[in-house]
Amino acid sequence: MKQKIVIKVNIHCQKCRSKAMEIAAVADGVISVAIEGKEQDQVVVIGDGVDSACLVKRLRKKVGYAYLVTVEEVKPKEEKKEEKKEEKKGEKPTCQPQCHGYPYFVHYETVDEPNPSICSIM
Template sequence: MKKIVLKVNIHCQKCKRDVLKAVTKLTGINQVTVDGEKGTLTVVGDVDPVLLTETVRKSGKVAEIMSVGPPKPPETKSSVKKPLPPWCYDCQLVPVSYVPYDSGPCSIL
Protein backbone atom coordinates (compact mmCIF):
# COMPACT_ATOMS: atom_id res chain seq x y z
CA MET A 1 0.00 0.00 0.00
CA LYS A 2 1.29 3.48 -0.81
CA LYS A 3 0.28 7.11 -0.65
CA ILE A 4 0.36 8.98 -3.97
CA VAL A 5 0.01 12.76 -4.16
CA LEU A 6 -0.69 14.37 -7.54
CA LYS A 7 -0.69 18.06 -8.44
CA VAL A 8 -3.95 18.61 -10.36
CA ASN A 9 -5.56 21.78 -11.73
CA ILE A 10 -8.83 21.92 -9.80
CA HIS A 11 -10.73 25.19 -10.23
CA CYS A 12 -14.31 24.34 -9.26
CA GLN A 13 -16.67 21.65 -7.94
CA LYS A 14 -17.14 20.25 -11.45
CA CYS A 15 -13.36 19.77 -11.79
CA LYS A 16 -13.28 18.02 -8.43
CA ARG A 17 -16.22 15.77 -9.37
CA ASP A 18 -14.65 14.87 -12.74
CA VAL A 19 -11.34 13.91 -11.12
CA LEU A 20 -13.04 11.83 -8.42
CA LYS A 21 -15.25 10.10 -10.99
CA ALA A 22 -12.24 9.15 -13.12
CA VAL A 23 -10.08 7.97 -10.22
CA THR A 24 -12.71 5.88 -8.44
CA LYS A 25 -12.97 3.59 -11.47
CA LEU A 26 -9.50 2.24 -10.67
CA THR A 27 -9.14 -0.85 -8.48
CA GLY A 28 -6.99 -1.08 -5.37
CA ILE A 29 -7.83 2.35 -3.96
CA ASN A 30 -8.57 2.57 -0.22
CA GLN A 31 -8.87 6.35 0.21
CA VAL A 32 -9.13 9.39 -2.08
CA THR A 33 -8.83 13.02 -1.00
CA VAL A 34 -9.06 16.12 -3.20
CA ASP A 35 -7.86 19.48 -1.88
CA GLY A 36 -9.06 22.21 -4.23
CA GLU A 37 -7.19 25.00 -2.45
CA LYS A 38 -3.83 23.25 -2.69
CA GLY A 39 -4.69 21.62 -6.02
CA THR A 40 -3.75 18.14 -4.86
CA LEU A 41 -5.21 14.67 -5.23
CA THR A 42 -4.12 12.16 -2.57
CA VAL A 43 -4.73 8.46 -3.13
CA VAL A 44 -3.92 5.67 -0.65
CA GLY A 45 -3.95 2.08 -1.88
CA ASP A 46 -2.35 -0.42 -4.21
CA VAL A 47 -2.46 1.47 -7.49
CA ASP A 48 0.24 2.34 -10.04
CA PRO A 49 1.15 6.07 -9.81
CA VAL A 50 1.66 6.32 -13.59
CA LEU A 51 -1.72 4.69 -14.29
CA LEU A 52 -3.33 7.07 -11.79
CA THR A 53 -1.74 10.09 -13.49
CA GLU A 54 -2.81 8.91 -16.95
CA THR A 55 -6.38 8.36 -15.71
CA VAL A 56 -6.56 11.91 -14.34
CA ARG A 57 -5.13 13.30 -17.58
CA LYS A 58 -7.73 11.40 -19.63
CA SER A 59 -10.41 13.24 -17.64
CA GLY A 60 -9.06 16.46 -19.18
CA LYS A 61 -6.97 17.69 -16.26
CA VAL A 62 -3.26 18.46 -16.11
CA ALA A 63 -1.66 16.20 -13.50
CA GLU A 64 1.86 15.49 -12.27
CA ILE A 65 3.20 13.24 -9.54
CA MET A 66 4.33 15.16 -6.46
CA SER A 67 5.19 12.24 -4.16
CA VAL A 68 4.89 8.49 -3.75
CA GLY A 69 5.55 6.83 -0.42
CA PRO A 70 4.16 4.83 2.45
CA PRO A 71 0.92 6.07 4.02
CA LYS A 72 0.99 7.67 7.44
CA PRO A 73 0.78 4.95 10.09
CA PRO A 74 -2.36 4.98 12.22
CA GLU A 75 -2.05 6.60 15.62
CA THR A 76 -1.25 4.05 18.31
CA LYS A 77 -2.85 3.97 21.73
CA SER A 78 0.48 4.61 23.47
CA SER A 79 0.85 8.04 21.84
CA VAL A 80 -2.54 9.16 23.16
CA LYS A 81 -2.24 11.07 26.44
CA LYS A 82 -4.20 9.66 29.32
CA PRO A 83 -6.42 12.10 31.23
CA LEU A 84 -5.50 12.99 34.78
CA PRO A 85 -7.41 11.25 37.57
CA PRO A 86 -10.26 13.36 39.00
CA TRP A 87 -8.52 13.92 42.32
CA CYS A 88 -5.60 15.69 40.56
CA TYR A 89 -7.77 18.56 39.35
CA ASP A 90 -8.35 19.71 42.94
CA CYS A 91 -4.70 19.53 44.07
CA GLN A 92 -3.40 22.68 45.78
CA LEU A 93 -0.36 23.55 47.84
CA VAL A 94 -1.34 24.52 51.36
CA PRO A 95 1.26 25.93 53.83
CA VAL A 96 1.35 24.14 57.17
CA SER A 97 3.14 25.27 60.37
CA TYR A 98 4.21 22.94 63.13
CA VAL A 99 5.59 24.04 66.49
CA PRO A 100 7.15 21.25 68.59
CA TYR A 101 7.17 21.54 72.42
CA ASP A 102 10.86 21.80 73.00
CA SER A 103 12.36 23.44 69.83
CA GLY A 104 11.70 26.33 67.43
CA PRO A 105 8.95 26.49 64.80
CA CYS A 106 9.08 24.28 61.69
CA SER A 107 7.34 25.16 58.40
CA ILE A 108 6.30 22.59 55.82
CA LEU A 109 5.20 23.73 52.38
Protein backbone atom coordinates in the same frame (compact mmCIF):
# COMPACT_ATOMS: atom_id res chain seq x y z
CA MET B 1 2.06 -2.29 0.76
CA LYS B 2 -0.19 0.69 1.41
CA GLN B 3 0.90 3.86 -0.28
CA LYS B 4 -0.11 7.51 -0.31
CA ILE B 5 -0.08 9.17 -3.73
CA VAL B 6 -0.38 12.95 -4.13
CA ILE B 7 -1.26 14.23 -7.61
CA LYS B 8 -1.52 17.91 -8.51
CA VAL B 9 -4.42 18.45 -10.93
CA ASN B 10 -5.65 21.54 -12.74
CA ILE B 11 -8.96 21.97 -10.88
CA HIS B 12 -10.83 25.18 -11.51
CA CYS B 13 -14.46 24.28 -10.70
CA GLN B 14 -16.56 21.89 -8.63
CA LYS B 15 -17.30 19.74 -11.69
CA CYS B 16 -13.57 19.16 -12.34
CA ARG B 17 -13.05 18.35 -8.67
CA SER B 18 -15.78 15.70 -8.60
CA LYS B 19 -14.63 14.26 -11.94
CA ALA B 20 -11.06 13.89 -10.66
CA MET B 21 -12.30 12.16 -7.50
CA GLU B 22 -14.47 9.76 -9.52
CA ILE B 23 -11.56 8.79 -11.77
CA ALA B 24 -9.28 8.20 -8.79
CA ALA B 25 -11.92 6.25 -6.87
CA VAL B 26 -12.49 3.64 -9.60
CA ALA B 27 -8.80 2.74 -9.96
CA ASP B 28 -7.80 -0.74 -8.79
CA GLY B 29 -6.61 -0.93 -5.18
CA VAL B 30 -7.83 2.50 -4.05
CA ILE B 31 -8.97 2.67 -0.42
CA SER B 32 -9.64 6.41 -0.04
CA VAL B 33 -9.56 9.61 -2.11
CA ALA B 34 -9.41 13.19 -0.83
CA ILE B 35 -8.86 16.71 -2.13
CA GLU B 36 -6.19 18.69 -0.27
CA GLY B 37 -3.81 21.58 -0.76
CA LYS B 38 -3.87 25.31 -0.36
CA GLU B 39 -5.95 25.82 -3.49
CA GLN B 40 -7.78 22.46 -3.28
CA ASP B 41 -5.85 21.27 -6.33
CA GLN B 42 -4.23 18.08 -5.01
CA VAL B 43 -5.84 14.65 -5.20
CA VAL B 44 -4.61 12.40 -2.39
CA VAL B 45 -5.10 8.68 -3.01
CA ILE B 46 -4.43 6.01 -0.39
CA GLY B 47 -4.43 2.42 -1.56
CA ASP B 48 -2.74 -0.91 -1.88
CA GLY B 49 -1.05 -1.67 -5.20
CA VAL B 50 -2.29 1.43 -7.04
CA ASP B 51 -0.54 2.13 -10.35
CA SER B 52 0.31 5.82 -9.89
CA ALA B 53 1.53 6.40 -13.47
CA CYS B 54 -1.65 4.92 -14.91
CA LEU B 55 -3.77 7.06 -12.57
CA VAL B 56 -1.97 10.25 -13.63
CA LYS B 57 -2.41 9.29 -17.28
CA ARG B 58 -6.18 8.83 -16.80
CA LEU B 59 -6.48 12.16 -15.00
CA ARG B 60 -4.61 13.91 -17.81
CA LYS B 61 -6.98 12.45 -20.40
CA LYS B 62 -10.21 13.24 -18.54
CA VAL B 63 -9.52 16.36 -16.46
CA GLY B 64 -6.49 18.12 -17.85
CA TYR B 65 -3.01 18.96 -16.63
CA ALA B 66 -1.88 16.60 -13.86
CA TYR B 67 1.46 15.51 -12.44
CA LEU B 68 2.70 13.25 -9.69
CA VAL B 69 3.91 15.09 -6.59
CA THR B 70 4.77 12.30 -4.13
CA VAL B 71 4.42 8.57 -3.61
CA GLU B 72 5.18 7.35 -0.11
CA GLU B 73 4.56 4.24 1.94
CA VAL B 74 1.94 4.45 4.66
CA LYS B 75 3.21 2.75 7.78
CA PRO B 76 0.42 0.96 9.61
CA LYS B 77 -0.38 2.01 13.12
CA GLU B 78 -0.85 -0.91 15.48
CA GLU B 79 -3.58 -2.75 13.66
CA LYS B 80 -6.04 -4.80 15.60
CA LYS B 81 -6.63 -8.38 14.64
CA GLU B 82 -10.34 -7.63 14.28
CA GLU B 83 -9.72 -5.21 11.42
CA LYS B 84 -8.82 -7.89 8.90
CA LYS B 85 -10.18 -7.53 5.41
CA GLU B 86 -13.46 -9.30 4.98
CA GLU B 87 -14.62 -10.63 1.66
CA LYS B 88 -17.38 -8.50 0.24
CA LYS B 89 -20.37 -10.35 -1.09
CA GLY B 90 -21.43 -9.39 -4.61
CA GLU B 91 -18.13 -7.69 -5.37
CA LYS B 92 -17.56 -6.99 -9.04
CA PRO B 93 -14.55 -8.68 -10.64
CA THR B 94 -11.65 -6.31 -11.15
CA CYS B 95 -10.66 -5.38 -14.67
CA GLN B 96 -7.12 -4.91 -15.87
CA PRO B 97 -6.21 -1.27 -16.52
CA GLN B 98 -6.07 -0.21 -20.14
CA CYS B 99 -2.62 1.39 -20.00
CA HIS B 100 -0.38 -1.69 -19.96
CA GLY B 101 0.82 -1.22 -23.53
CA TYR B 102 -0.09 -2.32 -26.98
CA PRO B 103 -1.50 -5.72 -27.90
CA TYR B 104 0.94 -8.32 -29.14
CA PHE B 105 0.56 -9.31 -32.80
CA VAL B 106 2.35 -12.22 -34.44
CA HIS B 107 3.86 -11.45 -37.82
CA TYR B 108 4.50 -14.32 -40.23
CA GLU B 109 6.62 -13.91 -43.32
CA THR B 110 6.60 -16.29 -46.29
CA VAL B 111 9.79 -16.82 -48.21
CA ASP B 112 9.76 -17.91 -51.86
CA GLU B 113 12.93 -19.48 -53.21
CA PRO B 114 13.93 -17.90 -56.53
CA ASN B 115 15.26 -21.20 -57.98
CA PRO B 116 13.48 -24.13 -56.35
CA SER B 117 15.27 -27.44 -56.54
CA ILE B 118 13.79 -30.02 -58.88
CA CYS B 119 11.82 -32.61 -57.00
CA SER B 120 12.72 -36.22 -57.87
CA ILE B 121 9.27 -37.52 -56.89
CA MET B 122 7.41 -35.74 -59.64
